[in-house]
Amino acid sequence: MKVRRKLIQIDEELCNGCGQCVPGCEEGALQIIDGKARLVAERYCDGLGACLGECPTGALKVVEVEADDFDPDAVKELLTEQGRAVPNHMPSPESLRLDAPKAKPKGGCGCAGSRIEAFAPAASPCQQANVPTGMAAESGPSYLTHWPIQIRLVPADAPFLKGADLLLTADCVAVSLPGYHQNYLPGKKVLMGCPKFDDVELYVQRLTEMFSVSGIKSVSVMEMEVPCCSNFSRIVATALRNANADIPAEKIVVKRTGEIKAKTSLDQPVPL
Numbered sequence: 001m002k003v004r005r006k007l008i009q010i011d012e013e014l015c016n017g018c019g020q021c022v023p024g025c026e027e028g029a030l031q032i033i034d035g036k037a038r039l040v041a042e043r044y045c046d047g048l049g050a051c052l053g054e055c056p057t058g059a060l061k062v063v064e065v066e067a068d069d070f071d072p073d074a075v076k077e078l079l080t081e082q083g084r085a086v087p088n089h090m091p092s093p094e095s096l097r098l099d100a101p102k103a104k105p106k107g108g109c110g111c112a113g114s115r116i117e118a119f120a121p122a123a124s125p126c127q128q129a130n131v132p133t134g135m136a137a138e139s140g141p142s143y144l145t146h147w148p149i150q151i152r153l154v155p156a157d158a159p160f161l162k163g164a165d166l167l168l169t170a171d172c173v174a175v176s177l178p179g180y181h182q183n184y185l186p187g188k189k190v191l192m193g194c195p196k197f198d199d200v201e202l203y204v205q206r207l208t209e210m211f212s213v214s215g216i217k218s219v220s221v222m223e224m225e226v227p228c229c230s231n232f233s234r235i236v237a238t239a240l241r242n243a244n245a246d247i248p249a250e251k252i253v254v255k256r257t258g259e260i261k262a263k264t265s266l267d268q269p270v271p272l
Contacts, residue, residue: 004098006047007067010037014059024054026087027075042068044075046091049152049199062199069093117147118160143185151193152202156209163215164189168207170223170232173254177222184222195223195232207239211247219249225261237266 008029017035024030029044030037030051037059039045047070049062072090079086146160151168154161167188174180174192193203210216219240223232233251240249249266 001069002066003069003093004064004066005070005096006049006062006098007042007065008039008045008047008049008051009061009063009065010039011059011061012036014057015055016057016059018056020054020056021051021060024051027090028078028082028084029075040078041074043071044078046070047096048091052197058197061197064098070096115147116155116158116160118145141181143181144190146189149190149192151191151206152198154191154206154210156206157213160189161210161214161216163217165218166191166210166216166220168193168219168221168232168236170195170229172224172226172229173222176224176256176258177254177260178258184220188220193232195230195235196228200231200235203235204239204242207236208242211239211243211245216245216247219247219266220252221249221266222252222254225253225255233266240266 015036017032017037019032019037021037022030022032025045027044027046029040031040032038047062049060052060052062070091070093072093075090076086146158148154165188167184167190169184169190169192171192171194177184195203211219219236221233221236223229236249240247251262251264251266253261253263255261
């Protein structure tokens with residue numbers, strides 16, 4: 001049965017056949033065939049895009065197409081044949097169709113890395129003393145207090161979001177900005193994503209629900225100065241407007257050379 005839904009599309013010119021996306025697909029829908037990543041069959045792909053972040057060349061993207069309906073039973077049979085574990089939770093075919101009402105997203109893709117955890121930030125001096133010689137400067141301290149951190153993997157009602165000061169960070173910022181951990185993470189709950197390669201509609205929907213249900217106290221948006229990143233603050237502003245949320249919000253723009261270019265208010269939402 002053909003339905004309109006989202007599906008993974010592979011750009012063969014960009015694909016180098018590295019295979020990193022194969023284990024990243026929990027449904028077993030991707031394989032390397034003739035040196036390129038291939039979608040084994042449409043019915044195995046849920047179209048949620050958990051594999052996107054595994055591709056080093058950007059060859060994968062999610063598109064909206066007429067495709068065979070997602071078939072959880074067929075996925076279970078395929079994974080059993082491959083000797084792989086069957087995910088505890090898979091989306092229903094109805095929830096993936098674009099022409100059918102969808103429940104609001106409650107969490108990520110069902111992968112093991114989306115399990116919610118909370119932990120203490122910044123290793124104590126005693127813990128640092130036990131780090132092998134030469135590793136202390138490389139390994140810490142970390143000011144991260146929770147997991148997961150990718151926007152698409154975090155449920156809107158995640159416990160660590162309750163009453164949080166939220167730091168929304170474009171992926172490239174943490175690599176470009178010296179002192180990111182020490183200067184921006186303390187006291188914040190961080191979520192990360194890429195406004196160019198990820199699903200903008202999902203981001204708006206997920207953030208709208210977070211702003212509606214989690215009692216978030218403040219929002220800081222950190223994005224790069226490059227044009228492809230500027231959409232991040234518009235996504236956040238749109239979600240704030242959709243949630244009718246009166247939450248103090250600021251935008252911090254980071255240069256590619258690691259300096260702060262600008263800090264401005266997000267009090268006036270700008271539509272996407």
